[in-house]
Structures are given as C-alpha cells and as structure tokens.
Amino acid sequence: xxxxxxxxxxxxxxxxxxxxxxxxxxxxxxxxxxxxxxxxxxxxxxxxxxxxxxxxxxxxxxxxxxxxxxxxxxxxxxxxxxxxxxxxxxxxxxxxxxxxxxxxxxxxxxxxxxxxxxxxxxxxxxxxxxxxxxxxxxxxxxxxxxxxxxxxxxxxxxxxxxxxxxxxxxxxxxxxxxxxxxxxxxxxxxxxxxxxxxxxxxxxxxxxxxxxxxxxxxxxxxxxxxxxxxxxxxxxxxxxxxxxxxxxxxxxxxxxxxxxxxxxxxxxxxxxxxxxxxxxxxxxxxxxxxxxxxxxxxxxxxxxxxxxxxxxxxxx
Amino acid sequence: xxxxxxxxxxxxxxxxxxxxxxxxxxxxxxxxxxxxxxxxxxxxxxxxxxxxxxxxxxxxxxxxxxxxxxxxxxxxxxxxxxxxxxxxxxxxxxxxxxxxxxxxxxxxxxxxxxxxxxxxxxxxxxxxxxxxxxxxxxxxxxxxxxxxxxxxxxxxxxxxxxxxxxxxxxxxxxxxxxxxxxxxxxxxxxxxxxxxxxxxxxxxxxxxxxxxxxxxxxxxxxxxxxxxxxxxxxxxxxxxxxxxxxxxxxxxxxxxxxxxxxxxxxxxxxxxxxxxxxxxxxxxxxxxxxxxxxxxxxxxxxxxxxxxxxxxxxxx
Numbered sequence: 008x009x010x011x012x013x014x015x016x017x018x019x020x021x022x023x024x025x026x027x028x029x030x031x032x033x034x035x036x037x038x039x040x041x042x043x044x045x046x047x048x049x050x051x052x053x054x055x056x057x058x059x060x061x062x063x064x065x066x067x068x069x070x071x072x073x074x075x076x077x078x079x080x081x082x083x084x085x086x087x088x089x090x091x092x093x094x095x096x097x098x099x100x101x102x103x104x105x106x107x108x109x110x111x112x113x114x115x116x117x118x119x120x121x122x123x124x125x126x127x128x129x130x131x132x133x134x135x136x137x138x139x140x141x142x143x144x145x146x147x148x149x150x151x152x153x154x155x156x157x158x159x160x161x162x163x164x165x166x167x168x169x170x171x172x173x174x175x176x177x178x179x180x181x182x183x184x185x186x187x188x189x190x191x192x193x194x195x196x197x198x199x200x201x202x203x204x205x206x207x208x209x210x211x212x213x214x215x216x217x218x219x220x221x222x223x224x225x226x227x228x229x230x231x232x233x234x235x236x237x238x239x240x241x242x243x244x245x246x247x248x249x250x251x252x253x254x255x256x257x258x259x260x261x262x263x264x265x266x267x268x269x270x271x272x273x274x275x276x277x278x279x280x281x282x283x284x285x286x287x288x289x290x291x292x293x294x295x296x297x298x299x300x301x302x303x304x305x306x307x308x309x310x311x312x313x314x315x316x317x318x319x320x321x322x323x
Numbered sequence: 324x325x326x327x328x329x330x331x332x333x334x335x336x337x338x339x340x341x342x343x344x345x346x347x348x349x350x351x352x353x354x355x356x357x358x359x360x361x362x363x364x365x366x367x368x369x370x371x372x373x374x375x376x377x378x379x380x381x382x383x384x385x386x387x388x389x390x391x392x393x394x395x396x397x398x399x400x401x402x403x404x405x406x407x408x409x410x411x412x413x414x415x416x417x418x419x420x421x422x423x424x425x426x427x428x429x430x431x432x433x434x435x436x437x438x439x440x441x442x443x444x445x446x447x448x449x450x451x452x453x454x455x456x457x458x459x460x461x462x463x464x465x466x467x468x469x470x471x472x473x474x475x476x477x478x479x480x481x482x483x484x485x486x487x488x489x490x491x492x493x494x495x496x497x498x499x500x501x502x503x504x505x506x507x508x509x510x511x512x513x514x515x516x517x518x519x520x521x522x523x524x525x526x527x528x529x530x531x532x533x534x535x536x537x538x539x540x541x542x543x544x545x546x547x548x549x550x551x552x553x554x555x556x557x558x559x560x561x562x563x564x565x566x567x568x569x570x571x572x573x574x575x576x577x578x579x580x581x582x583x584x585x586x587x588x589x590x591x592x593x594x595x596x597x598x599x600x601x602x603x604x605x606x607x608x609x610x611x612x613x614x615x616x617x618x619x620x621x622x623x624x625x626x627x628x629x630x631x632x633x634x635x636x637x638x639x
Contacts, residue, residue, distance in 0.1 A: 029553075033576045061601070062378075116493040177432035177493035179597035181553040183574050237345075237497040258499050260349045281495035285377070 008131065010204045011107045011167075015049040015098050016041065016193060018112040020070050020161055021282070022057025023178040026185050027112030030193070043197050045204035049106065051097065053161070056086060061179050063282055070111075074159035095164060108167040110196060111160075112189065114182075115174035116281040117290075118244040121188055124170040125150045126162040130300075132169060133217075137300040138199055138210040139192060146192070147247055149276055149293065151220045175244070178281055212301040218247060218274050218293035225287040227257055227265060235259055238279045238289060246276045250292075257289070324447065326520045327423045327483075331365040331414050332357060332509060334428040336386050336477055337598070338373025339494040342501050343428030346509070359513050361520035365422065367413065369477070372402060377495050379598055386427075390475035411480060424483040426512060427476075428505065430498075431490035432597040433606075434560040437504055440486040441466045442478040446616075448485060449533075453616040454515055454526040455508060462508070463563055465592055465609065467536045491560070494597055528617040534563060534590050534609035541603040543573055543581060551575055554595045554605060562592045566608075573605070 016034065018027025034041045034050040041048045052058065054069050065086045072091035077083055083092075099105040115122075121143065123136045128150055140146040149172075151158070162168040171192060173185040202209045227236045236257035242250070250256075251272050257265040267273075275290040277283060332350065334343025350357045350366040357364045368374065370385050381402045388407035393399055399408070415421040437459065439452045444466055456462040465488075467474070478484040487508060489501040518525045543552045552573035558566070566572075567588050573581040583589075591606040593599060 029550075029576060037577065116496050175493070177491070177597050178495065179600065180432050180595055181550075182595075183553045183556040183559060186553060186576075187556070234345075234497075237499045237502060240499040240503070243499060260345060260502075261353065279496055279498075281493050284495065 009107075011046050011200050013047045013049065013104055013106045014108045014110070014197070014200060015051060015106040016110045016112070017051045017053050017094070017161060019055070019058050020053035020111060021063045021068075021113060022054045022059070023061050023063050024112075024114040024176075025179065025181045026114045026173055026176060026189055028052065028058050029181055029186065030112060030190060033190075041193070041197060043201040045201055046107075048197065049097070051094065053094065053111075054087070054090060056090075063178070068282075070161055071159050073161050073164055077159065078164075091161075094161070099164065106165060108200065109162060109165040109169075110193065111162050111168070111170040112193075113170050113172045114176040114178075114185065115172050115277060116177060117174050117277045117279055118246045119149075119172050119174045119276060120147055120246075121145045121185075121192060122147045122149050122170075122172040122276070124162070124172050125152065126160060126168055126170075127166065128152050128217075129166050131167050133298060134210055134300050134302055135196065135199060136169070136217075137213045137215050137298070139195060140215045141210065141213050142195055143188075143192065145188070147218065148215060149218045149220070153220065208302045210300070210302045212299070212303065214297050214299045217296045217298045218276060219296055221273060221292045221294055223288045223291050224256070224275075226284070226289045227259070234284070236263075236265055239264060242275070242278060242290075244278070246278050247274055249273075249295075250275050325423075327362050327516050329363045329365065329420055329422045330424045330426070330513070330516060331367060331422040332426045332428070333367045333369050333410070333477060335371070335374050336369030336427060337379045337384075337429060338370045338375070339377050339379050340428075340430040340492075341495065341497045342430045342489055342492060342505055344368065344374050345497055345502065346428060346506060349506075357509070357513060359517040361517055362423075364513065365413070367410065369410065369427075370403070370406060372406075379494070384598075386477055387475050389477050389480055393475065394480075410477070415480065422481060424516065425478060425481040425485075426509065427478050427484070427486040428509075429486050429488045430492040430494075430501065431488050431593060432493060433490050433593045433595055434562045435465075435488050435490045435592060436463055436562075437461045437501075437508060438463045438465050438486075438488040438592070440478070440488050441468065442476060442484055442486075443482065444468050444533075445482050447483055449614060450526055450616050450618055451512065451515060452485070452533075453529045453531050453614070455511060456531045457526065457529050458511055459504075459508065461504070463534065464531060465534045465536070469536065524618045526616070526618045528615070528619065530613050530615045533612045533614045534592060535612055537589060537608045537610055539604045539607050540572070540591075542600070542605045543575070550600070552579075552581055555580060558591070558594060558606075560594070562594050563590055565589075565611075566591050 018031035031052050067087045069087040078095050125132045136148040176182045226234045236259040239255040239258045254267050255264045256267045273292040278290040334347035347368045383403045385403040388403050394411050441448045452464040492498045542550045552575040555571040555574045570583050571580045572583045589608040594606040
C-alpha cells in the first residue's frame with residue numbers, strides 16, 4: 008500500500024454533536040496539534056449551518072447524503088445535498104490528490120464509550136482499530152460493513168476511514184471528559200499514521216473484539232407510527248453487553264415488559280440514540296467476533312486479508 | 324386555605340423533553356390513574372407543534388411566555404406567545420374556577436435527579452416538597468423564588484405550583500427509569516392533595532434541604548460570544564454538591580482550568596443543561612438552607628409562615 012499523504016478530520020457533520028464541532032475549532036486554532044511531518048492534515052467543520060442553529064441538520068441528515076449517484080446529481084438542491092457535494096470536492100478534488108484517510112467525529116446519546124465505527128473491514132482499518140483498542144481499553148470497535156452506498160455516510164467515500172462515536176453525551180452539550188478522550192484518540196491515530204509512513208509498526212499482534220452489524224430493532228409502534236414502549240430500564244446503557252433470547256427489550260408505557268425474541272445472543276449498540284427515533288431504530292444488533300491481527304505478516308503491504316483472521320465467533 | 328378543586332398536570336412545554344410528553348399521553352389514555360375523588364385533574368400537552376418536530380420550541384421558549392403583560396397583549400403573534408395565551412385560558416378561564424395547583428413536567432441534561440422546583444416559598448408548596456423528599460430520598464428541592472414575573476414560567480401563573488425536573492436525560496430521549504420515577508412522584512402528589520382535602524395530613528414534622536437560587540454563571544466567551552471553555556470534568560454531574568472557592572469550574576479547550584472565584588461555598592444546579600447554552604447559563608448557583616416544616620402547627624390553614632422556619636443556613 009502507498010504512503011498516506013492526506014488525512015482529513017471532519018467534525019460537526021451533525022450540528023448538535025458538539026464534541027466534534029469544538030475539536031475541529033481547536034485544531035483550526037492550533038493546527039500544530041494535528042500536524043505530522045509525513046502527511047498533510049485537513050480539518051473540516053461538516054455542517055456549519057446546522058451548528059449555528061444547534062440541530063442535527065437543516066433539511067436532511069448530511070451523513071446520508073454521500074451516495075455516489077447523489078454526489079454527481081446536479082439537480083439535488085437542499086442544503087445538505089449541496090453541502091455533501093462541496094465536502095466531496097474538498098476531500099476528493101478533481102485532478103488533485105484525494106484524501107487517503109478520513110476520520111469523522113460524532114457523539115451519541117447511547118452509552119457507546121469510545122467507539123470506532125468501521126465502514127468496511129479493510130485490513131488497514133482493522134489494524135488501526137486493533138492498535139487503538141490496544142492502547143486504550145475503553146475503545147470498542149463496531150463494524151458497519153454493509154454495501155458502502157447503502158447508508159451513504161461520509162466515511163463511505165474513502166476505503167481508509169472510520170468514525171469516532173462517543174457517548175453517552177446529550178445533543179447540544181460539550182462533555183469535557185469525552186472531549187479530552189476523543190482528542191487523545193485522534194492524536195494516537197495521527198501518530199500511528201506517521202509511524203506507518205516511516206515504515207515502523209506500533210502494533211504487535213493482537214486479538215480484539217469486533218462487533219459486526221446484524222440489523223436493527225425499532226420501537227413497538229401503533230398504526231400511526233407512534234412509539235408504544237421505551238427501552239427497558241434493564242437494557243438502558245448496556246451497549247456492547249450480551250442480550251440473550253428472553254431478556255427484556257422494551258417496557259410499554261403501561262408497564263408491560265417486552266422480551267427479545269431472537270434465537271441467539273446478540274450485542275446491541277446505539278441503544279436509545281435520540282437521533283434514531285425518527286429513523287425507526289431503537290438499537291442496532293451486532294455479533295461479537297474475535298479478530299486476530301498480525302501486522303508483521305503484512306508489514307506495510309496491508310492488501311487482501313493478510314495478517315487477519317477470525318477466531319471463534321461465539322467467543323464472548 | 325380552601326380545598327383544592329382543580330389540579331393541572333402539564334408536560335411537553337418543551338417539545339424535546341419526552342418524559343413529560345409521554346406521561347401526559349399515558350394519563351390521557353388512562354385518565355383513571357390521575358383521577359382522585361375530591362378534585363378534578365386536567366392533563367395538558369404544552370407545546371404540540373414543538374413535540375411534533377422534536378425541538379424545545381418553534382419561535383420562542385414557551386416557558387418564558389407567561390408574563391402577565393404578554394398574556395394580555397393582543398398583538399403578540401408568534402406560535403409560543405399564542406400558545407401561552409391558550410394555556411392560560413384553559414387553566415384560568417374567565418368567569419370559571421381556575422386551576423388551584425399546577426405541576427409542570429420537565430427533563431434536563433444536568434444531573435438533577437428528581438428535582439422539585441418551587442417558584443415561590445408558599446408554605447403549602449414547602450410542605451408538599453417536604454413530603455415528597457420524605458417519601459423518596461432521591462427528591463431534591465430547588466427554590467427559584469424570584470419575582471414570579473421575571474422569568475415568566477408557566478408555574479408563575481399559580482401560587483400553588485412547582486415543576487418536576489428530572490435528569491440527566493438527553494433531549495429527544497425517553498428514559499424509562501425517570502419515566503417511572505416521575506410517574507410515581509405525580510401519584511404521590513395527587514394522593515397528598517386528596518388527603519389534604521380530606522383533612523388528613525400525610526406529613527409529620529420534618530427538616531429538609533432547600534437549595535435557594537443565588538444567581539447564574541455563564542461560560543467564558545470571546546468577544547463574538549463564542550464559548551471558550553467547557554464545564555470542568557471534576558464538576559460535571561455534581562449538581563447539588565458543594566462548590567468551594569478555588570474549586571475548578573471550567574476547562575478551556577486548550578486545557579487551562581478556571582477556578583470558582585466566589586467567596587463562599589455554593590451548590591450548583593443545572594450544570595451543563597443543553598438548552599441553557601443559548602441563554603448564557605453554564606449553571607445556576609444556590610445556597611443550601613435547612614427548612615423545618617411542622618404541618619401540625621398549621622393544620623389545613625397553611626397561610627403565612629406558620630409551621631415553617633429556617634435553621635442554620637450554613638448547615639451542610
């Protein structure tokens with residue numbers, strides 16, 4: 008694989024997720040903090056208009072506007088569709104070098120701790136995630152390796168890309184603890200990339216847990232789409248913990264528990280994320296996989312699946 | 324004092340505070356839950372349009388629209404100003420019996436637990452607050468006994484009134500635990516009022532902590548009004564805990580701690596409430612008072628300050 012020449016750090020794709028907004032502001036005030044000798048670092052505030060009014064978006068969720076077809080559709084006209092095209096041009100300018108690696112900063116009202124969300128299981132992404140989870144035991148790795156066009160997230164425009172999703176943090180709130188932890192994580196990413204460019208590897212072989220997306224569960228709703236139950240108190244805040252068949256999932260407003268009726272143990276994430284009510288998502292279910300990464304096998308040629316193997320998927 | 328004939332429970336004055344929104348919906352579906360034999364219970368969704376779009380308000384914070392002058396101003400024209408007049412007419416209809424007691428349901432991103440906010444220190448309000456804190460040790464009592472017209476909150480339209488403010492809960496999220504606890508608190512209020520009307524008293528004499536509003540502290544800002552620091556991690560979530568002179572208050576984005584420079588120990592509340600960023604409030608400061616309430620001294624005549632006395636205000 009080629010060296011990393013350009014890295015982009017994007018925050019505020021959602022205007023009310025302030026950790027990313029204020030980190031980008033900090034990096035723009037103190038650019039030396041994200042400067043490294045072997046690559047260029049771009050910092051970008053994703054949705055300035057939404058930041059101004061402290062909302063997730065103005066017309067449409069910007070993090071669903073990066074569908075390849077939409078990016079090349081001259082008729083798309085709402086604010087976020089236009090903004091997505093501007094961002095795409097900044098990160099992948101025609102005739103110039105595109106960004107090689109992209110970090111997108113988010114926060115969530117779910118108890119996701121410090122989550123790395125991979126949009127694909129590229130070995131380079133997995134090795135970087137393995138490294139981050141090795142240096143910080145609070146780091147969790149969630150893989151949403153669907154058809155990259157399906158959700159049309161920002162991270163889908165680069166193979167080497169991931170989101171940092173921290174929480175629980177309320178929308179419109181800056182939480183200093185998560186601000187500091189996210190900042191440290193970003194510096195660790197940049198140091199890792201610098202070492203990579205210099206032919207060093209910071210990662211020794213390692214096994215880490217990868218939580219792979221399986222599907223979603225919506226809230227129970229009535230015929231008009233109104234929510235009829237809430238996340239069960241026993242499940243609230245239990246992101247990344249095992250949910251077994253029969254465990255309580257929801258509690259109806261009149262006090263009836265509703266159990267998980269799946270056939271196997273799963274690991275829910277994004278439990279009770281505020282922005283997902285309107286998307287029909289009460290939580291995402293994942294399966295836990297143990298992933299073995301050995302960077303020495305692939306050195307700086309991380310192509311294919313060299314140096315990566317799945318171990319027993321049932322391991323807890 | 325006369326018996327209580329009409330009680331109003333209002334939720335969703337802020338459209339993205341869902342505990343109140345869904346409790347009102349529940350009470351309207353199951354009216355027998357809030358029905359008591361000796362008084363009428365009204366339930367009201369405060370700001371339906373804001374609920375629909377999951378925002379605090381459409382044009383203006385509805386909970387600042389109940390200034391007496393504005394309520395009688397025929398020219399006020401934005402959505403919340405009109406809505407405030409409608410609510411006022413419902414609760415205080417001309418020529419008919421007004422509501423005697425008002426409970427207003429809110430949630431906050433601050434770690435306020437189960438807070439009773441008194442808009443005035445009417446002995447009846449204090450006795451009710453004393454009772455609620457006696458039956459549930461999680462209950463805190465915050466007194467914002469300013470000029471009732473100053474903030475023009477809904478609760479200012481009734482002498483016998485209080486808000487229930489629960490948190491931390493993110494905006495746009497239903498937290499089952501707080502939903503259940505708020506519901507139980509409302510039933511306890513209704514049972515208390517029923518007993519009062521029947522000449523019984525549920526409260527024995529009791530001393531409880533009253534946190535009285537002193538003032539606010541804003542975030543450090545630059546000349547353009549932009550926030551330059553966040554709540555210090557050591558203060559985050561420490562609502563109702565003692566803040567001493569010299570204790571850390573804020574942490575600037577470049578890592579400098581900013582200390583509390585007041586001269587006496589105070590007890591901050593509403594620390595890092597999302598909706599208060601735009602109001603220039605990082606937290607409210609209170610002083611802790613111990614209040615002694617003896618209902619037997621005032622029986623059902625709670626006028627004046629009978630049965631209530633302040634003890635040492637410095638007591639912790």
